[in-house]
Amino acid sequence: MRLLSLRAAIEQYVPDGCCAALEGFTHLIPFAAGHEIIRQQKRRLHLVRMTPDLIYDQMIGMGCASRLTFSWGGNPGVGSLHRLRDAVEQAWPAPLALDEHTHAGMAVAYTAGAARLPFGVLRGYLGSDLPTVNPRIRSITCPYSGEVLATVPAINPDVTILHAQRADREGNVAIEGIVGAQREAALAAKALVVTVEEIVERFPPMMNSVLLPHWVVSAIVQAPRGAWPAYAQGFYARDNAFYRQWDLISRDREVFLAWMREHVLARQAA
């Protein structure tokens, strides 16, 4: 594990064209890292995330992505992700290929990735047209019961980026609160970059807490408020007002670009 600046971490671990998963389910979404990816004008990324959320709406709108693996692409409790829609409906600013799943399917795909199995199995996608539009959703026959079950290919991102509350000096990462598929996405990746609210001297031994040991972590970046407008349990709350406001900002291409220029491009990484 190395302690890096945000700029250096993105430069080293997110080359153009790579497969990147910025995970965190509603909680601990790595916005600061996403903004640095935008500032560095990364291109042709294959973005992976169960819920693209505002972070991928911003990255897609700024032209970073050419492919998206996802399972629910809305603004939670508000409505659409207008930049995602504009990319899919109008190919603006670039076409976006979709690899679309259900939450259950993506969860299994990350879990298989963490275990370095080539596929995951679920009793899923039943009664859905998704398998007809996504050829990666296949099936397998149980060697005992003969039941036919759905399969998804494992997800093994080139890099997974997480935001967490704390790392210690060794690089162990501790997470509290909603974890989503963070652990699975972290362990499925070839490299793991973690931005954190704070770095502490050392944790007490943490029996049964959610912890990623330092030797599975490639780089740690200190990025206070790095999950805003999402939240970090114990540090700051979800900025629900901003999530609502984003609906207006993102509806119009020019308003969107103006906001990104002012709030993302003009700022320097910490």
Place this chain on the structure above:
Amino acid sequence: MRLLSLRAAIEQYVPDGCCAALEGFTHLIPFAAGHEIIRQQKRRLHLVRMTPDLIYDQMIGMGCASRLTFSWGGNPGVGSLHRLRDAVEQAWPAPLALDEHTHAGMAVAYTAGAARLPFGVLRGYLGSDLPTVNPRIRSITCPYSGEVLATVPAINPDVTILHAQRADREGNVAIEGIVGAQREAALAAKALVVTVEEIVERFPPMMNSVLLPHWVVSAIVQAPRGAWPAYAQGFYARDNAFYRQWDLISRDREVFLAWMREHVLARQAA
């Protein structure tokens, strides 16, 4: 969830011939429950446990079991389980059919059981003769890569019995320390009985701790020191001296029976 006496819980949830998993990996082994099963003279049980340990050595020696699913059957750090050996080598006191796995295979089988999938997949049993003596270990071909992987059938015990540190009045169960495959075995079972060191009024909300919610628990039994000679983190330590002593007690059938009469049969359930 119901609060029951140990006697009532075993009477109701462990009928003769059922499939029972008393789990807990070294830590929190439900000895008190095992002793009550012996006192109630249960017969023809299909016992499931990754590490049979002293608890199954005692149950097998007292004639409770006709079948054993397991992955490592020794006295950890000491040597043999002499009663298990006597059953396999000499069919004393009764023949014992074996369904033998590796730890990795059993872990996957419990996990599949918890997910109510009919089988689990692993890159396992390679270079081993186990698949040649256990026809339940089969294989499957990955629908993406063509790789052939091992499969195990899901384990879904009729009843799983755990020992835990605490339950609250609602029946939520909290576990601290080494958990082994306790959660998976609990959620794989049709009924779940948990003996506990203590029952508390209520827990604080326990973010990310190991907790089994009350509505997956069939019965709670208060059984202080119910994991002795194994241990309960925070309550009492492993009685390593007894584990060593058991090697002598269990070597001889008569010495074994005398010990069981005095320390198990003659005692009443709490």
Place this chain on the structure above:
Amino acid sequence: MNARGSRVGATRNDCGWTRDEMMTIAASRLLSNGCICFVGIGLPSAACNLARLTHAPDIVLIYESGTIGTRPEVLPLSIGDGELAATAACVIPLPEVFAWYLQAGRIDVGFLGAAQVDRLGNLNSTVIGPYAAPTTRLPGAGGATEIATHARRTCVMLKASPRSFVARLDFRTSGRGDVPGRGPAAVITDFGVLTPDPASGELRLDGLFPGATVDEARAQVAWPLAVGEALRTIDPPRDEELTKLRALQER
């Protein structure tokens, strides 16, 4: 996504309640005490928490974010607000929610929303228009597909219009309406409640909200809506229900 419906639904009638409130209250009444409920965001979240604060104090609420047994004081905007984690009995990883709880058959009731529903209760929340070139890209499946399959019973909450209650879905995101008994147990909409005909599974008008009419209902449904044999008028909101719902929403 249904701005018209939202505005109309939010207007108080002469009796002092709105159709949105009536929808939420009607849904909350379908939940029995102690049931294990997989909650979606928005109206379902309000309905489930209203049930918890009125007739079903022991209901267990699970949000797909992994919060189990939550008791929020404030209605969350998203399914993963900090309030849900802070008041949960425990927080578990999302893959476990879907594999060990939902797929394992441990959920009694699941709530679903959508952009379109057909007469068998199948749902579309993926696209309007062709998948490869949609006129409107919707959020997608999320948890819906497996909730529809694995929850013992599902309820749909969806405001009615001929564009949402359609003869033919543009895309089937979830639903087993063509498997007898696997469609939703009820569709709660802003004129009343539809339930499936036990034989054919076709959704029929089963109950009307006070003030709603069969003609109004039929005007919002793009297929010829059948009326159940025992069409009833649903009880209006009780004072306790309204008071607690409004208190929950105002916090």
Place this chain on the structure above:
Amino acid sequence: MNARGSRVGATRNDCGWTRDEMMTIAASRLLSNGCICFVGIGLPSAACNLARLTHAPDIVLIYESGTIGTRPEVLPLSIGDGELAATAACVIPLPEVFAWYLQAGRIDVGFLGAAQVDRLGNLNSTVIGPYAAPTTRLPGAGGATEIATHARRTCVMLKASPRSFVARLDFRTSGRGDVPGRGPAAVITDFGVLTPDPASGELRLDGLFPGATVDEARAQVAWPLAVGEALRTIDPPRDEELTKLRALQER
């Protein structure tokens, strides 16, 4: 299980150390600082902790009980003693240890024991005699089969006798000795260390403990034991090694 070996191994020689101590020290020297080590119980546990307390302070010890990054003060009797949990960086469920750490290829070194080893380093810890009617039922595989396959490198610790270093295993519990480069990197026994011939994979005598001889080694091995081209004498225990090992064992 090897009472003779234990007694002989526990006797101090003229230099004041025992063969058991030399085995543990020789094994500990094979571990580099910072390596991720899957620890078995008994001699391997002593060797790994000795390495941690001498030349490899940043070694990461994982026990299959789910304790990750343990730093026990006292040598555990079992692989799941409370001491291991109390001093661990974290404790995770056992299925995750095997799937997400071992199978995922995150382990540098795994230690194995057995009742029998063959000339290719395949191991038997299952039965002596036929599987269906064994003369001696042994504990079985535990973690060994997948450790042998998935750890980047494996080391075997096993006291030697013609009944343990056999021409033909009664049962193959684990091992890929017939796949080039997949057998153990070293077998540490009570006369010295065997390593595989790079071409054939056959275990050859690579190092002798001070005081041990080629004849003594050959007498304990049931196949014709080859001697490596650069047979060396292994350095005797250093004071620090002996002191720290004894302190660890006496606690």
